[in-house]
Every structure is written in C-alpha cells, then in structure tokens.
Amino acid sequence: MLSLSLSPARTLALSYRHETAALSHRTKLLADLPRNSSSLSFNTLRYSVDYKETAVVMAKKRRGLTAICCAAPLTTRNLQWISTISSAVLMLTKGTAIQKSFLVPLFALQAPASIISWIKGEYGVWTAFLALLVRLFFFIPGELELPFIALLLVLVSPYQAMNLRGTQQGAIISLLIAGYLAFQHFSRAGSLQKAFDQGSVIATLAIICITVVSCFFLI
Structure with a gap:
C-alpha cells in the first residue's frame, strides 16, 4: 500500500522537474535572442559594406574599360x-x-x-x-x-x-x-x-x- 501511494508522488515530482528544465531552457533562449539579433544585424551591415566596396571596384574597372574603348578608335x-x-x-x-x-x-x-x-x-x-x-x-x-x-x-x-x-x-x-x-x-x-x-x-x-x-x- 505504501509503494502505491508513493508512486504518484514520484511521477508528479519527475513531471515537475521536466517542466522546470523546459522553462529554464526557454528562458535561456529568450535571453540569447538579442545577441543573435544584434549579430544578425551586424552581419547584414557588413554585407552591405562589402557590397558597396564591390560596387566601387566594379565602377573603377568600368572607368578603365571606358578609357580603353576611347583609345580604341586610334587604329x-x-x-x-x-x-x-x-x-x-x-x-x-x-x-x-x-x-x-x-x-x-x-x-x-x-x-x-x-x-x-x-x-x-x-x-x-x-x-x-x-x-x-x-x-x-x-x-x-x-x-x-x-x-x-x-x-x-x-x-x-x-x-x-x-x-x-x-x-x-x-x-x-x-x-x-x-x-x-x-x-x-x-x-x-x-x-x-x-x-x-x-x-x-x-x-x-x-x-x-x-x-x-x-x-x-x-x-
């Protein structure tokens, strides 16, 4: 009779422990979310800067190509x-x-x-x-x-x-x-x-x- 009365209590305790662990895991994810968002925004900014630098390099190359094309008529x-x-x-x-x-x-x-x-x-x-x-x-x-x-x-x-x-x-x-x-x-x-x-x-x-x-x- 004693073992039957203790089994539900143990089950309840184990269930409470699982819920507590899940809650703490969710809390940790919410705490880490600003870091991830800031990191994501930083990566986006870096990608934008890289894209601008690439555009400047391509513009310089096009200018050089234009100079070559301008010199081409002197054949x-x-x-x-x-x-x-x-x-x-x-x-x-x-x-x-x-x-x-x-x-x-x-x-x-x-x-x-x-x-x-x-x-x-x-x-x-x-x-x-x-x-x-x-x-x-x-x-x-x-x-x-x-x-x-x-x-x-x-x-x-x-x-x-x-x-x-x-x-x-x-x-x-x-x-x-x-x-x-x-x-x-x-x-x-x-x-x-x-x-x-x-x-x-x-x-x-x-x-x-x-x-x-x-x-x-x-x-």
Whole structure:
C-alpha cells in the first residue's frame, strides 16, 4: 500500500522537474535572442559594406574599360583615313602655298588598303581611263589634276614601291614629306597667327593632321 501511494508522488515530482528544465531552457533562449539579433544585424551591415566596396571596384574597372574603348578608335585604319582625307583637303584647298605634288606619294603611302585595292581593281582602271579621256578632250580644273595623278601613280606603281606601305621605311618617308610640307606652310604663311586666319585655318589643320599621323606611324 505504501509503494502505491508513493508512486504518484514520484511521477508528479519527475513531471515537475521536466517542466522546470523546459522553462529554464526557454528562458535561456529568450535571453540569447538579442545577441543573435544584434549579430544578425551586424552581419547584414557588413554585407552591405562589402557590397558597396564591390560596387566601387566594379565602377573603377568600368572607368578603365571606358578609357580603353576611347583609345580604341586610334587604329591604323582610322589614322590612314585621317591622312587620306587631310591630303585630299590639301589637294583641293587654296589656303596654302605648299608644293602640292608631294601629296601624291604621301597619299600612295598612307591611303587605306581598301582604297588601294579599289584603284588597282577593275573599277579603278575604268575610272582612270574615263578621266584620261576627259582630260584629253575637255578642260579639267587645276585642283582636280592632283587626284588624277595620284590615281595614275597608284595604278602604275610597281609592287616594290607599294611594299613600302606599312613598313618603317615608308613611315620615315611619309614623316619627311609631312615635315617638309609643314615647314613650307608655316614659313610661307609669315607667322603662326596668319596660319590660323580664316582663309588658311583648314589647310593648317590638314597639315597638322598629316604630320601627327606620320609621327604615329613611326612610333
């Protein structure tokens, strides 16, 4: 009888102990919750700072890529087009006293490969033939003589002469021609201010372009 009366009391005591342990465990979790939340907020802040630093690094890389892209247009083909257009402007303009016949070999040395291949092709031959017929029977202005001579020079030039294109020897010859033309232009203009007058500013800019392009080819 005594053992039966004590068994429920023991069961009640064990149940009370389990409830007390569970309550203490819950209390400990609630006490640790602010720490976990502060740690979580700190981790979030650190992630935000890391993300901002990564964004700054990516922005710097993009700026460097933009600088490279801006420098990309200075290719050999673009420089050849600048020199060709400048030579054509000097052939046609009247605001300079240079000896324009030097522009013909400069054009042959620095013209883009697409123009040289077009001149040496069938269309170039027919263009030269028709221009020669017009020159024989009709009057051609003096400004158009040099483009016609440049066309004929490229057509009849041997491959040994055309092989100078794109070489250091060709770049040296081009720089000498450009330097001589620049000396003629600025010395005959009288002064630097007169070279940039309204009637000579286009020729001056074209002279500067062919000189700078020739320097780039030599570098």
